[in-house]
Amino acid sequence: MSVSKKAAHKAETVKGGVKKxxxxxxxxxxxxxxxxxxxxxxxxxxxxxxxxDAFKH
Numbered sequence: 001m002s003v004s005k006k007a008a009h010k011a012e013t014v015k016g017g018v019k020k021x022x023x024x025x026x027x028x029x030x031x032x033x034x035x036x037x038x039x040x041x042x043x044x045x046x047x048x049x050x051x052x053d054a055f056k057h
Contacts, residue, residue: 005049006046006049009042009045009046009049010042010046011042012038012039012041012042012045013038013039013042013043013046014042015035015038015042016035016036016037016038016039016040016041016042017035017039018035019031019032019034019035019038019039020032020035020036020039021035022035023035
């Protein structure tokens, strides 16, 4: 997996965490849920990349 894709997956996870925190701070449940979803999607992509790398070597 390329470094740029790994960075993009990490950025998606961080973006989701920020959305979740802002949603929680402002009481916006919709934004908080969207952040949770983005964070989970980024985490899943990172885990998939780790599995691919493990089988690659």
